[in-house]
Amino acid sequence: MTAQASAMPRELVEYGVTALAKVDELAAELSRRVIAAEAELAVGTLVPAEDAYQVCVDMLTEFYRYLAGDAPLDPQVVRALGQRRAEQGVPLSAVLHGFRIGGRFIWETLAATADLADRRHAEAVLSQATVLWTVLDDYSTELREAYGEAVALRTRQQQTERNHQLDTLLKSGSELGSRWAAADALGLAKRGQFQVMVADDPAPETDHICASALTRAGIASVWRISSDELAAVLTLGPRASAQDLDQALAGVQHARVGVSPVFEQISDAGLAHQRARIAAACAPSGTAEVRHYGDDPIATLASTASDTARYLADQVLGPVFALPERERASLLETLRAWFAAGGSTDMAATALFCHRNTVRYRLRHLEELTGRRLTDPRDAAQLYLAVETVVQHDEERFVAEQS
Known part of the structure; x- marks a missing residue:
């Protein structure tokens, strides 16, 4: 030319x-x-x-x-x-x-x-x-x-501006006026029925997939995308239900998803964001589950006071952590299965594909190592809190951190 x-x-x-x-x-x-x-x-x-x-x-x-x-x-x-x-x-x-x-x-x-x-x-x-x-x-x-x-x-600029506004809205320490201004910029009402959801390390395009599913369920969403977390402020329509929400969020793959309780003042989004993060941390590390804040009080407590929970778990299960990897994993898996089965040895054995006497033997061995009896409600509660903490933080990494 x-x-x-x-x-x-x-x-x-x-x-x-x-x-x-x-x-x-x-x-x-x-x-x-x-x-x-x-x-x-x-x-x-x-x-x-x-x-x-x-x-x-x-x-x-x-x-x-x-x-x-x-x-x-x-x-x-x-x-x-x-x-x-x-x-x-x-x-x-x-x-x-x-x-x-x-x-x-x-x-x-x-x-x-x-x-x-x-x-x-x-x-x-x-x-x-x-x-x-x-x-x-x-x-x-x-x-x-x-x-x-x-x-x-233009898309990048809009996303950057949206992330900035959501950072302001989801930060508990932000001034009230700044949070309201951010809500206005995002097109969010000051009052309504809201929830916050987070997903750690989600797959690409997760926001687009979930946004479409949420819209079909009558739930509007505004998304904040970062390298390690996906967060969204959800506005619930009059016909939206908890079941609709869970079905929509089931599209999040390779990530733990946490959902806050419903709140009515958009200025409370910061606290809701913290609770959504706690809920996500309640799911076992490496899994893809949807957890709601407070659904499992013990798991929520372990996630909320993470450092303390890890310390206490080491105090309770320290002798188990000292075992060779294969034996340690077998005992912890059996303890988790027994709790999941509501204390039924037969059901735990079915879940583990082993004989019920094997389950009994492993549980007795664990009681001897920890000095705690599963027949004592207080000891059982301590063991449950300890094993739940290990599950949340990935067993191998947890043991490495405690050693």
């Missing part, structure tokens, strides 16, 4: 010079055609008429200067158009359609200059059809790329 006047047929150079002289008139006609063809470019909607006209002036001037040999074609002109239309929110399909209308207009006006009575003149003009459409195709590619880059930049 760097042809100069010497490379152009004389007839095209003459046409370029003539067209430049009346480019305002040609641009007015072209802008009328584009506006008539595209509702998105109509007067008073996304693009003002004077904007559409000026684009036509710029594009036609660029092309006619090329024909006249004044300057090579400059892709920055069309890239600027793609960026501006993306910023204005004009659909790409409408922009490309308008561009094609411009291409047809240029060809029609050029072909109309061909003197059919003069074969050489007509051939000189019509032979440029391939060149013209090649240039327009290259320009369309530049237009798409610039439009896509502008959309991506």
Whole structure:
């Protein structure tokens, strides 16, 4: 796209010079055609008429200067158009359609200059059809790329601003006025039925998957995305239920999900965020489960006072942690299964695919090591809190930290 006047047929150079002289008139006609063809470019909607006209002036001037040999074609002109239309929110399909209308207009006006009575003149003009459409195709590619880059930049900017507002809203120490202002910026009401959910280390696109499922359940959501956590403020519709919420959040893969209790003042989102994090930590490490704050009081307590819980777990299960890995894992797995079975040895044996006497033996061995009896409610409570803490923090990592 760097042809100069010497490379152009004389007839095209003459046409370029003539067209430049009346480019305002040609641009007015072209802008009328584009506006008539595209509702998105109509007067008073996304693009003002004077904007559409000026684009036509710029594009036609660029092309006619090329024909006249004044300057090579400059892709920055069309890239600027793609960026501006993306910023204005004009659909790409409408922009490309308008561009094609411009291409047809240029060809029609050029072909109309061909003197059919003069074969050489007509051939000189019509032979440029391939060149013209090649240039327009290259320009369309530049237009798409610039439009896509502008959309991506705007999306990143919007996400950054949304994250900033959500950080303010979800931070308990923020001033009340700042939290209200953040809620306004996010389009959230000051009062309603709200919950906060978090997911640790979720799979890509989790927010899009869950947002769609939540919308179908009548739950609006605003998402905060970071490298290690996905958080959302949920606004519950009048027909939304806890079951609907759990079904929607079941789409979160490879992550522990925590959900806060329902709250009515949006300014309480910071406390709800803390509770959602605690709820997520109640699920076993490495699993993909949905947990609600307070559903399991012991697990919630272990998660809330994490450092203390780890210390106490080491005090209770220290002798078990000192065992070889295989034996230690067997005893802890049996203890978890026994608690999950409500203290039933037979049910625990079924879950572990072993004989009930094996379960009894392992439990007796664990009682001897810890000095605590599962028949004593106080000792059983201590063992349950200890093993729940180990489950939350991953057994191998927990033991490594305590050693």
